[in-house]
Structures are given as structure tokens and as C-alpha cells.
Amino acid sequence: MNGRDPISATKHLHFSSFRAHITALSSPMAEPAPANDQTTLQNPPKDPPIPPLSKSAQKKLLKQQRLETKKAERKAAIKEHKQRELQRRRREWAEKMSSLPEEEQSKLLEGRRLAREERMAQRAKERGLKIERLARARELGQKIVVDLEFSDHMTGSEIHSLAQQIMYCYAVNGRTTSPAHLWLLGCKGEIGTQLQRVPGFDKWMIEKDDKSYIEVLQDQTENLVYLTADAETVLDELDPKSIYIIGGLVDRNRWKGITMKKANEQGIQTARLPIGSFLKMSSSQVLTVNQVFEILIKYLETKDWKTSFFQVIPSRKRSDAEVEEDSENEEQEDGHDQRKRICVEESSHDNKESIPA
Ligand SMILES: C[S@@+](CC[C@H](N)C(=O)[O-])C[C@H]1O[C@@H](n2cnc3c(N)ncnc32)[C@H](O)[C@@H]1O
Numbered sequence: 601m602n603g604r605d606p607i608s609a610t611k612h613l614h615f616s617s618f619r620a621h622i623t624a625l626s627s628p629m630a631e632p633a634p635a636n637d638q639t640t641l642q643n644p645p646k647d648p649p650i651p652p653l654s655k656s657a658q659k660k661l662l663k664q665q666r667l668e669t670k671k672a673e674r675k676a677a678i679k680e681h682k683q684r685e686l687q688r689r690r691r692e693w694a695e696k697m698s699s700l701p702e703e704e705q706s707k708l709l710e711g712r713r714l715a716r717e718e719r720m721a722q723r724a725k726e727r728g729l730k731i732e733r734l735a736r737a738r739e740l741g742q743k744i745v746v747d748l749e750f751s752d753h754m755t756g757s758e759i760h761s762l763a764q765q766i767m768y769c770y771a772v773n774g775r776t777t778s779p780a781h782l783w784l785l786g787c788k789g790e791i792g793t794q795l796q797r798v799p800g801f802d803k804w805m806i807e808k809d810d811k812s813y814i815e816v817l818q819d820q821t822e823n824l825v826y827l828t829a830d831a832e833t834v835l836d837e838l839d840p841k842s843i844y845i846i847g848g849l850v851d852r853n854r855w856k857g858i859t860m861k862k863a864n865e866q867g868i869q870t871a872r873l874p875i876g877s878f879l880k881m882s883s884s885q886v887l888t889v890n891q892v893f894e895i896l897i898k899y900l901e902t903k904d905w906k907t908s909f910f911q912v913i914p915s916r917k918r919s920d921a922e923v924e925e926d927s928e929n930e931e932q933e934d935g936h937d938q939r940k941r942i943c944v945e946e947s948s949h950d951n952k953e954s955i956p957a
Contacts, residue, residue, distance in 0.1 A: 734805035741781035749786035758850040763794040765890040826863035831870035
């Protein structure tokens with residue numbers, strides 16, 4: 601790490617990725633990086649000389665720091681509140697028990713035991729149903745691949761975030777009524793190691809392979825569709841025959857255009873989510889792996905992009921203005937007139953801020 605101590609190195613990485621993020625924000629997402637842009641794609645500036653921050657960048661940095669401090673404070677307050685509540689409930693229980701005759705105490709204990717048994721039976725039933733749904737998804741579910749071949753392009757903490765995002769995808773898939781058939785391909789290297797550490801990972805009801813999707817699905821390349829915010833084609837609906845690939849990257853778009861370039865080189869179709877048809881984003885349209893996965897899952901459930909976007913994309917990423925003017929007339933192609941929709945719904949998913957893009 602250039603001779604830096606680990607803490608300042610981490611800070612520096614954080615800082616430079618923030619800088620990269622700001623740069624990415626100021627460049628239009630509709631323009632993919634040129635295919636021959638070797639600087640951006642193959643050799644991103646890991647340790648660029650740092651010119652002084654502009655006023656707006658300083659403001660953004662301060663805002664981010666304030667948000668992180670608030671988040672940590674909120675987390676600590678919730679933890680403390682939970683502990684206090686637990687102690688209060690234990691105290692109340694002990695007081696109640698000591699105030700009762702022995703016979704009443706036994707009845708109360710018995711009631712508690714039965715309630716616990718019921719809860720456990722309910723949980724076991726839910727687990728059984730979940731296993732059934734996931735088993736069916738393996739036969740018939742929409743295939744969604746997470747491409748895990750980007751370990752070399754991420755820092756340790758980004759790989760850690762990616763592993764968390766994948767855990768989140770698996771949890772969401774287990775809860776939904778229409779789960780997808782999830783594939784983790786290229787599952788090796790540091791991301792493979794981190795996932796192996798997740799309790800129960802070996803029992804996950806998914807497909808996983810250390811080989812790349814291009815090897816594993818070599819007889820179905822015509823069905824592969826790489827999802828990337830840089831694609832020209834806009835996803836209209838999900839085709840059950842298609843296999844959708846999500847780039848397993850946490851990079852704050854430092855590697856802008858990398859998945860588009862990969863798919864183009866492999867001759868694979870690409871598509872982007874129809875975000876611009878339904879809402880205006882306050883920042884870029886590049887979403888995290890788990891957000892994209894969850895949007896697809898919601899769409900499978902509802903067949904409604906708007907609902908899916910509003911339920912998954914945090915309100916902080918959405919502008920409260922009208923839907924973006926889209927020069928490509930996606931709305932006309934898919935028969936919707938979404939231009940004047942206003943984003944008013946609040947998302948319940950803002951608490952996913954802990955999972956960085
Ligand atoms: C954090 S993004 C990675 C961005 C990365 N620089 C790239 O070039 O793909 C994670 C993945 O989510 C998917 N993704 C994110 N936003 C998307 C969008 N608006 N449309 C389609 N896919 C998207 C892509 O597969 C992307 O690789």
C-alpha cells in the first residue's frame with residue numbers, strides 16, 4: 601500500500617473512491633466509455649495526484665461524513681434502546697413471577713413454553729415453504745447470474761460489501777413469492793473466499809461455480825443479456841428464456857463501462873433497466889448489485905417496473921422532479937406515457953445505505 605499504514609491507506613482509498621465518484625457523477629451516464637479508453641477501463645488511476653477539492657466536492661464530502669456519523673449514532677442508539685428494552689422486559693417478568701403463587705407461576709411458564717413452540721413450528725413451516733419455492737425456482741425460475749469475475753478490480757472492503765450484497769440478494773430471493781434461479785459464476789478468488797465464510801453458504805439453494813458464465817453457459821450465449829447502465833438497449837420486460845447477468849462489482853463506478861466492454865467483446869447482448877421511463881434520479885442510474893437483483897425480483901412478482909423501482913431505489917437517489925426527458929422515446933416503444941409522472945412515493949428501503957455501490 602505504498603508504504604502507508606493500513607488505516608491511512610484505507611482512508612486514502614475511501615477518499616480517492618469518493619473523488620472518483622464525483623467525477624463519475626459529473627459525466628453523463630448515457631455515454632459509455634469509449635471502447636479504446638484504456639485509461640478508464642484497464643488502468644484506472646489508483647493513486648492520482650490530488651488537486652484541491654472544489655467547493656461543491658468539499659460540500660459533498662462533508663455531507664457524506666455527516667451522514668456516516670449520523671448513521672453510526674443511529675445504530676448505536678438503536679442497539680442501546682434494544683438492550684434497555686430487553687432488561688426492562690426481564691425485570692418486569694421477574695417481578696410478575698415473584699408476585700404470583702407457585703401454581704400461577706407454573707401456568708405462566710407453561711403458556712410461555714407453548715407460545716415458543718408455536719413460534720418455532722411457524723418458523724419451520726416458513727422454512728419448508730421457502731425451500732419448496734427455491735427448489736421450484738431452480739427448475740422454472742428466471743435465470744439471473746451474478747458475474748463474480750471482478751475481484752481483481754476491487755479493494756478488500758469493496759469485496760466485503762459485494763459479499764454482503766450477495767447475501768442480501770439470497771435473502772430477498774428466499775422471501776419473495778416468485779424467486780429467481782440465482783447463479784453465482786466465477787465464484788473464486790477473494791470473493792469466493794469471503795462467500796465461503798458466510799454461515800450456511802454451502803447449503804444455499806443456488807448454482808455456483810468457479811468457472812465463468814461464458815464457460816458454464818457456453819451453449820446458451822445467444823440467451824445471455826448483460827445488464828449494464830451503459831447499454832443502449834432498454835429492457836422492456838423480462839424474457840423467461842433470457843439469462844440476465846449482473847456485474848458483481850462494487851466500484852462507485854470507478855470502472856465505468858467495464859461490463860459493457862466485456863459483453864461487447866464476448867458478443868453478448870446488453871440492456872439497461874428502464875429507469876428513465878419511470879423516475880428521475882438525483883444521481884447516476886448505476887445501481888448496486890442487490891438493488892438491480894431486487895428490482896428484477898419485484899418485477900417478476902408485479903410485472904410493473906414503476907412499482908419495482910419505487911420499492912427498491914432509495915428516495916435519496918431519486919429526484920422529486922418529473923421523469924427524465926428521454927431522447928430515445930422508450931415510453932412510446934413500450935406503450936407507456938410516463939413522462940409526467942411525479943415521484944412521490946417514499947421508499948422503505950433507505951436503510952440499505954449501509955451497502956455501498
Ligand atoms: C455497481 S454496478 C457496477 C458498475 C460498473 N462500473 C459497470 O460498468 O457495470 C453493479 C452492476 O449492476 C448492474 N446495473 C447497475 N445499474 C444498472 C442499470 N441502470 N441498468 C442495468 N444494469 C445495472 C450492472 O450489471 C452492473 O455491473
